[in-house]
Structures are given as structure tokens and as C-alpha cells.
Amino acid sequence: MPEGHSVHRIARQFDRNFVGKTLRASSPQGRFAEGAAVLDGREALRVQAVGKQMFLETEGDVWLRVHLGLYGAWDFAGDIIVDPTIAAANGRMGQTNQRGTVVEEEQGDGAPSADAILDDAGENSLSSIGAPRRTRVHVRMSEQTKGLADEGLEWPPPVVGQVRLRLMTDITAADLRGPTACVLQTPEEMLASVAKLGPDPLVGDPVENEERFVRAVRRKPTAIALLLMDQAVVSGIGNVYRAEMLFRQGLNPHTPGREVPEDVVRALWYDWVRLLAIGVETGQMMTMDDLSAAQYRAAMANRNDRHWVYHRAGLPCRICGTEIALEEIGARKLYWCPRCQA
Incomplete structure (x- = not known):
């Protein structure tokens, strides 16, 4: 999708x-x-x-x-x-x-x-x-x-x-x-x-959007991995961005939304703002940071080099070497590192 x-x-x-x-x-x-x-x-x-x-x-x-x-x-x-x-x-x-x-x-x-x-x-x-x-x-x-x-x-x-x-x-x-x-x-x-949809970083007031997202996540007992895919909570995030954003915050995907610290929820929102802008500009779901020029070109040329965990089931984590896990949650595939996101 x-x-x-x-x-x-x-x-x-x-x-x-x-x-x-x-x-x-x-x-x-x-x-x-x-x-x-x-x-x-x-x-x-x-x-x-x-x-x-x-x-x-x-x-x-x-x-x-x-x-x-x-x-x-x-x-x-x-x-x-x-x-x-x-x-x-x-x-x-x-x-x-x-x-x-x-x-x-x-x-x-x-x-x-x-x-x-x-x-x-x-x-x-x-x-x-x-x-x-x-x-x-x-x-x-x-x-x-x-x-x-x-x-x-x-x-x-x-x-x-x-x-x-x-x-x-x-x-x-x-x-x-x-x-x-x-x-x-x-x-x-x-x-x-539109009112049924969660905030979109490119639509509406940035401050209000952030607060809507924080309130929606912090009041729900639902796993954060499911909340990020709920278009009534936040608009536009799909399977790729979900997996990558959770990894980038070192967040266990099963953590209930209301148990995620507020500063981490806000960090998730800031990350979505940034990643969405990159995606619109490049047409690619680029989610890796601090790449050299050569690494960046390789990542843009091959999707396997532009994600931390997505579509890497069974491969070693790029950070700790732990095997990337794959499970189904909400009828969608979830990729995550059991150690970095413990």
C-alpha cells in the first residue's frame, strides 16, 4: 500500500x-x-x-x-x-x-x-x-x-x-x-x-498536529506497533516506516502506547516529520542516517541498503548483530531487533 x-x-x-x-x-x-x-x-x-x-x-x-x-x-x-x-x-x-x-x-x-x-x-x-x-x-x-x-x-x-x-x-x-x-x-x-484521519505533518498546524499525536498515543493501551499503523492516530505511516521508526527509537513494538514515555512519543513524531519530508523529496523511504556519500548513493540505488530492519528477517542487526525478527501483528509483517528494541 x-x-x-x-x-x-x-x-x-x-x-x-x-x-x-x-x-x-x-x-x-x-x-x-x-x-x-x-x-x-x-x-x-x-x-x-x-x-x-x-x-x-x-x-x-x-x-x-x-x-x-x-x-x-x-x-x-x-x-x-x-x-x-x-x-x-x-x-x-x-x-x-x-x-x-x-x-x-x-x-x-x-x-x-x-x-x-x-x-x-x-x-x-x-x-x-x-x-x-x-x-x-x-x-x-x-x-x-x-x-x-x-x-x-x-x-x-x-x-x-x-x-x-x-x-x-x-x-x-x-x-x-x-x-x-x-x-x-x-x-x-x-x-x-479528513476529521477521521490522524495528523499529517504536511497538513495543518505543526504544533497542533504534534499534540494530537501525543494525546492519541499516550491514552491507549494498544501496542505502539499497531498505533503507528492506525490512520486515526497518525496519517501516512505504513509497514516500512513503522518498522524503521520503532527501530530508530529503540522501542519495543509491543509496548502499550500509554507506557511509552512522552519524550519518546514526541521523538517518534519528529522522526515522522523528517522521514516524510525525505520521502516526498526523493521518492524513497530512506531511513538510515549518517551515511557517507558512497553509502548514500548505494542506499538510493538499492532498497536493501536503505533500511535498518525492514525486510531483513534472519539477517544480522546492523547495530548489534542480533538476528532480525519477523512476526505478524495486525495482519501485517513486523520486522524488529529483539536486542536493540528490547
């Missing part, structure tokens, strides 16, 4: 390419035909990501709420304005297990820059923050998704697979496949949906 940084990156993509433009909407699959008919012809006004959900406002007080869930994906095609902070030089976006195909770049010879770092899935994760660039691409933004064949420059792009919703401008298309939620909402319903 996409974690919070991926959804914020998707929202930025919509902000650059759809906000301020009239939408053409359709449901090739047919399951969202009525909703698409309502959206068709409306101007996109603004977009907001909160945790793992995206909200797109259109004129007439109509909001589109999308939750990708485990299998959802957005595919973009056409003439796309891409901010280097949310897309690789080769046109790919998001995490290392996402796929995309460049069909043409309007930047010199279209090759990645000399200092590009391509990870094991072909993503340049170190694009610097700077002015947006215009590029002709076909990209996919999601997690746990398979690649699509090069579809060339045909316009509009052919429909591939079960597309729940297609949004188009004159030059850009976005296809939504397999979401957990794709619904239209009134402004009141949108606000009610």
Missing part, C-alpha cells in the same frame, strides 16, 4: 497538471460512470493529500476522494509538467517497486543527468529540488504494481486494463486503476473524512 509520501507526490503531480484546468472525465471500466459524468466539464480547483488519501476539489463544491489501498495506481501520460522533486529523470515516480516507461523527453537527448542514481528498478531518486520541467512520459504512481508496455505517443492514450476513472486535460491524462475508494463528496463529507 502506498505510504504517505507517495500520495503527497501524486497530489503534487495533480496540482501541476490538472488544477486550474477543465477536466474531461470518463469511466472506461464503467464502475464509476455516474461519478465521472458529474466531474466531466468541471474545473479542478485544488488538491490535497492527507495521509494515504487524496482529495481533488472541482467547481460546484464537488470533491473526488481517492484511496489507492493495496492495489490502486495512478498512471499519467501526455505532456506533463514534472517537478524534479516528484519524478525521476527517466519519467518514473514513487517507490522502487513502481514501474513506468518514458516515451520521449524534451530535454536534450532525454538521457538522465550525469549524476543520476538509478535504483534496482530504474528510478533516479536524487533529482534535486528546482524549477519544473516539461516532459513527454508515461508513468505509474503506486506501489506493488507491474509495468506497462511502451504505448508510444498516441493521443488520447489507449485504455489499458480496468480503468476506474480517466481524467484528462487537452494534453495530460491520468488513469486510476484498482482503488479501495473512489467517491464523490460534498464539502461537508470531505471535511468529515
Whole structure:
């Protein structure tokens, strides 16, 4: 499932390419035909990501709420304005297990820059923050998704697979496949949906967000490993960030939330603020600190070098050498070090 940084990156993509433009909407699959008919012809006004959900406002007080869930994906095609902070030089976006195909770049010879770092899935994760660039691409933004064949420059792009919703401008298309939620909402319903979500470091008042998180954790007897995955407690944290944040604080994942010292709860929040910002900037869930330049490049090139414990079951802890444990909690895999997190 996409974690919070991926959804914020998707929202930025919509902000650059759809906000301020009239939408053409359709449901090739047919399951969202009525909703698409309502959206068709409306101007996109603004977009907001909160945790793992995206909200797109259109004129007439109509909001589109999308939750990708485990299998959802957005595919973009056409003439796309891409901010280097949310897309690789080769046109790919998001995490290392996402796929995309460049069909043409309007930047010199279209090759990645000399200092590009391509990870094991072909993503340049170190694009610097700077002015947006215009590029002709076909990209996919999601997690746990398979690649699509090069579809060339045909316009509009052919429909591939079960597309729940297609949004188009004159030059850009976005296809939504397999979401957990794709619904239209009134402004009141949108606000009610957001109200059910825990604080997101990139949305709202930073001080209030921190206090909401601390209060929610400190009053519950639930294990901290479960609380960090509870989107009503904190928005955007998934399996990877959960495991890594607990390790970084040396916190036993089974500790009840109300027994976690307040300073440690606050440290968890500060860590999430920092890691989310890194994820949005690089497109990678980079969770290791104090790396040399060579180590950092290796970590960006291979996910196995960018995490402390996640996906390292049976391997020695990078700190103490103890075998990393794997167990199931809340129907999700949990990786942790029994010694560093005793």
C-alpha cells in the first residue's frame, strides 16, 4: 500500500497538471460512470493529500476522494509538467517497486543527468529540488504494481486494463486503476473524512498536529506497533516506516502506547516529520542516517541498503548483530531487533 509520501507526490503531480484546468472525465471500466459524468466539464480547483488519501476539489463544491489501498495506481501520460522533486529523470515516480516507461523527453537527448542514481528498478531518486520541467512520459504512481508496455505517443492514450476513472486535460491524462475508494463528496463529507484521519505533518498546524499525536498515543493501551499503523492516530505511516521508526527509537513494538514515555512519543513524531519530508523529496523511504556519500548513493540505488530492519528477517542487526525478527501483528509483517528494541 502506498505510504504517505507517495500520495503527497501524486497530489503534487495533480496540482501541476490538472488544477486550474477543465477536466474531461470518463469511466472506461464503467464502475464509476455516474461519478465521472458529474466531474466531466468541471474545473479542478485544488488538491490535497492527507495521509494515504487524496482529495481533488472541482467547481460546484464537488470533491473526488481517492484511496489507492493495496492495489490502486495512478498512471499519467501526455505532456506533463514534472517537478524534479516528484519524478525521476527517466519519467518514473514513487517507490522502487513502481514501474513506468518514458516515451520521449524534451530535454536534450532525454538521457538522465550525469549524476543520476538509478535504483534496482530504474528510478533516479536524487533529482534535486528546482524549477519544473516539461516532459513527454508515461508513468505509474503506486506501489506493488507491474509495468506497462511502451504505448508510444498516441493521443488520447489507449485504455489499458480496468480503468476506474480517466481524467484528462487537452494534453495530460491520468488513469486510476484498482482503488479501495473512489467517491464523490460534498464539502461537508470531505471535511468529515479528513476529521477521521490522524495528523499529517504536511497538513495543518505543526504544533497542533504534534499534540494530537501525543494525546492519541499516550491514552491507549494498544501496542505502539499497531498505533503507528492506525490512520486515526497518525496519517501516512505504513509497514516500512513503522518498522524503521520503532527501530530508530529503540522501542519495543509491543509496548502499550500509554507506557511509552512522552519524550519518546514526541521523538517518534519528529522522526515522522523528517522521514516524510525525505520521502516526498526523493521518492524513497530512506531511513538510515549518517551515511557517507558512497553509502548514500548505494542506499538510493538499492532498497536493501536503505533500511535498518525492514525486510531483513534472519539477517544480522546492523547495530548489534542480533538476528532480525519477523512476526505478524495486525495482519501485517513486523520486522524488529529483539536486542536493540528490547
